[in-house]
Amino acid sequence: xxxxxxxxxxxxxxxxxxxxxxxxxxxxxxxxxxxxxxxxxxxxxxxxxxxxxxxxxxxxxxxxxxxxxxxxxxxxxxxxxxxxxxxxxxxxxxxxxxxxxxxxxxxxxxxxxxxxxxxxxxxxxxxxxxxxxxxxxxxxxxxxxxxxxxxxxxxxxxxxxxxxxxxxxxxxxxxxxxxxxxxxxxxxxxxxxxxxxxxxxxxxxxxxxxxxxxxxxxxxxxxxxxxxxxxxxxxxxxxxxxxxxxxxxxxxxxxxxxxxxxxxxxxxxxxxxxxxxxxxxxxxxxxxxxxxxxxxxxxxxxxxxxxxxxxxxxxxxxxxxxxxxxxxxxxxxxxxxxxxxxxxxxxxxxxxxxxxxxxxxxxxxxxxxxxxxxxxxxxxxxxxxxxxxxxxxxxxxxxxxxxxxxxxxxxxxxxxxxx
Numbered sequence: 278x279x280x281x282x283x284x285x286x287x288x289x290x291x292x293x294x295x296x297x298x299x300x301x302x303x304x305x306x307x308x309x310x311x312x313x314x315x316x317x318x319x320x321x322x323x324x325x326x327x328x329x330x331x332x333x334x335x336x337x338x339x340x341x342x343x344x345x346x347x348x349x350x351x352x353x354x355x356x357x358x359x360x361x362x363x364x365x366x367x368x369x370x371x372x373x374x375x376x377x378x379x380x381x382x383x384x385x386x387x388x389x390x391x392x393x394x395x396x397x398x399x400x401x402x403x404x405x406x407x408x409x410x411x412x413x414x415x416x417x418x419x420x421x422x423x424x425x426x427x428x429x430x431x432x433x434x435x436x437x438x439x440x441x442x443x444x445x446x447x448x449x450x451x452x453x454x455x456x457x458x459x460x461x462x463x464x465x466x467x468x469x470x471x472x473x474x475x476x477x478x479x480x481x482x483x484x485x486x487x488x489x490x491x492x493x494x495x496x497x498x499x500x501x502x503x504x505x506x507x508x509x510x511x512x513x514x515x516x517x518x519x520x521x522x523x524x525x526x527x528x529x530x531x532x533x534x535x536x537x538x539x540x541x542x543x544x545x546x547x548x549x550x551x552x553x554x555x556x557x558x559x560x561x562x563x564x565x566x567x568x569x570x571x572x573x574x575x576x577x578x579x580x581x582x583x584x585x586x587x588x589x590x591x592x593x594x595x596x597x598x599x600x601x602x603x604x605x606x607x608x609x610x611x612x613x614x615x616x617x618x619x620x621x622x623x624x625x626x627x628x629x630x631x632x633x634x635x636x637x638x639x640x641x642x643x644x645x646x647x648x649x650x651x652x653x654x655x656x657x658x659x660x661x662x663x664x665x666x667x668x669x670x671x672x673x674x675x676x677x678x679x680x681x682x683x684x685x686x687x688x689x690x691x692x693x694x695x696x
Contacts, residue, residue, distance in 0.1 A: 299337045302371045306330040309369025325361040326369075329354050333372035344380040345392060351376045352396040355423075356403040365404045367422050373400075377427035381434025382441075393431040397424040471643070486592045488517050490560035546580035547572075547607075550587065554605070557591050563602040564591065570609030579668050582644045583616055586652070589637050590618035590664040598622030598662060613650075613667050621661040641666070 310326020322330075333354035340347035351373040358365045367374075373396065381389045401424050404416075492513055499506045545553075554564045575583065587605060594603045600622030608615040638654050641664065645652040650668040657663045 295338050298375070299334055302337060302375055303330050303334040305368050305371040306334060309366045309371070310363050312364045312366050312368070323363070325363060329358060329361070329363065329369065330372075337372060337375060340376045340379040341383070344376065344383050345388075347376045348373070348380045348392055348396060352399055355396075355400045359404050359406070364419075365400065365423055366419060367426050370400065370423055370426065374426045374430045377430040378434040378437075381431040382438050386435060386438075389431060389435065393428055397428055400424055400427075474640075486560075486595050488513055490562070490595055544577055544581050545584045546575065546577070547583050548580075549584065553584070553588055553591075557595065557603075560595060561601060562591065562595050564605060565602070566605045566607075568607045568609070572607070572609055573614075573670060575614070575668075576648075576671060579648050579650075579670075582648050582650070583614065583666075583668055585644055586616060586641050586664070586666050587618060589641050593637055593664075594618070594620045594622065594662075600661070609670075612670050612672075614670055615665065615667050617663060617665045619657065619661060619663045638664075 307322045307326055307330050310322040310329060311320060313320075333351045336347045336350045351370070355365065355370045355373050358369055363369065377393055377396070380392060384392075401420050404420050404423070550566075554566065557564050574580075591603055591605075594600070598620045600620050603618060603620045606615075606617045606619075608617075641654070642652045645666045645668065648668060650666055652664070652666040654664045655662070
């Protein structure tokens with residue numbers, strides 16, 4: 278398909294360049310019209326040479342918009358050279374050489390090849406018709422040069438077109454790569470924001486829920502049991518202090534300009550589950566634990582996910598269940614660990630109508646999905662609420678038992694008490 282680009286107004290510099298090129302080609306064409314076979318000296322070009330030069334050079338500025346039409350006109354001018362008594366030589370077909378280059382640059386290869394071969398054939402045939410009877414080696418070499426010049430210009434034009442296409446493809450790939458990097462950066466920022474939001478939610482919700490429960494107990498016992506009230510207030514101070522320390526550590530990580538050499542404290546995992554359960558017991562929630570199977574060490578991401586799910590599930594029990602007890606069960610199998618948290622309360626585990634919806638269940642489900650697990654939550658047929666998650670385990674041969682792993686969790690119930 279012909280490229281018709283360049284039909285709009287041209288810059289001033291471009292017009293000067295076109296004018297200069299046209300003048301140079303016009304002079305070369307006139308020089309070719311002044312050549313003679315039998316006379317090596319140059320004389321003034323005849324009127325017919327001016328006619329050919331003007332006709333063929335006049336279409337040169339149009340070769341950008343209509344290269345095929347310009348090629349046809351310049352070829353026709355070359356075909357008329359022998360009938361007008363002029364010598365068909367490479368200089369006199371200079372306009373055809375220029376249009377051949379533009380044609381190859383601006384049209385597809387097949388169209389340009391067919392047009393250039395047809396042009397060369399017409400130029401050769403027109404000359405041979407007039408010198409066939411007196412054909413000499415000099416005539417053969419001259420005609421071969423006349424046919425070769427436009428073809429060579431076409432090859433150069435095709436090379437230029439290929440180079441432009443290659444550079445355009447490279448630029449397109451670079452642009453797409455830049456877009457892909459920007460998209461990947463935005464995706465990573467969104468994932469990081471979501472991760473930070475989950476961590477802050479789990480941290481704040483857990484600590485504030487415990488502080489609220491302890492404050493409620495202290496207010497309830499203030500008049501009747503002052504000693505117990507003081508104990509609850511001491512636990513409240515400890516809980517709020519822990520919350521401030523955790524928030525300070527989290528915000529400190531967010532304010533770092535580079536990657537920390539190592540975290541300020543170990544990442545929470547199931548090894549810290551006894552401490553977590555004890556904090557809920559101090560807030561008035563009686564938590565029992567049961568395990569099945571042989572506990573195994575977990576990858577850091579899965580270990581943190583298991584810890585946070587238990588933490589959030591027990592926080593929801595404290596906030597919504599309306600009961601003073603909950604049961605945690607860990608079931609270890611060959612390729613997964615199943616964690617369930619259940620209660621017998623009558624709470625809905627859903628936000629009240631005058632409160633905005635929370636993100637506890639959403640965050641737990643996102644955490645489980647992120648490590649290749651799954652989570653379900655809902656009411657139990659016998660009453661209460663159940664949160665259950667299955668998290669994948671690595672092959673047993675690739676892990677080693679770590680000190681302080683879930684095997685140290687206190688077994689507080691029997692099989693029959695498990696949810």
